Amino acid sequence: MRSIQTTIMGFSRYRGREGHWIFVLHRLTGLGTLLFLIIHILDTSTVYFFPSLYSHAIEIYRSTPFMIGEIFLVFSVIFHGVNGTRIALFDLYLTSRWKTPSQRTSARWTLAIALILWLPAAALMARSLLANNFNL
């Protein structure tokens, strides 16, 4: 248990600024997406195993809290992808970019690109939420 505490303390107290924040965000968005993915594989599988249950699953996804969650899920997938591309490119081809100054700059760029890609998607999904659940 103590090692778990040490790790959590380390994650929250380490002052690595951009590189640290984006590391934590990468893990949170990854775990969040995985949690959804597990649920999503199981609910989609009902079309084969229990076809009559599929409409119940879809009904839950159409509820307002889940549609709001879906907007954040899309952010997670976009951010995790943009930052993952950065990690892959730096690790495989541009290792010198991991030095602190360029790492900080690239972390800011990553967040900016992810937000720019997410906002139009979020707007379309918010419009669908308002149109379908609030007749707006």
Add this chain to the structure above:
Amino acid sequence: MEQPIDSPQVPVNYESVAWKWMRYSGLLLIPLAWGHVLIQDVLVGVHRIDINYVALRWATLGWRIYDFLLLSFAFAHGVNGLRQVVHDFIKDEKLMRRISWLILVLWIVISAIGATAIVGGVRID
């Protein structure tokens, strides 16, 4: 003294292969996962998705292959990521080994369920 960041002597073992695989599968998941999310969540939307929609989609073999690749790569990528995160929190090697087995079983069971559904397809009575 400045150490070069890239060390040429990386041993080829399970962890170093998994490390590389996370990067290559991640790059592959950009078109796969983003394409899926863009079409289903953003453009189509959950209000236009029902069992007939799934049946129509899976009537095309290409989409079944697409979904099969997505299931294989996204879920394996995610589960290995989970294992890596858990490893940072668990220092007890014996316990970690047990958790790794549990994660492996979880991965196999859920992958098998998903793959069965994709191969079996929609059963509308």
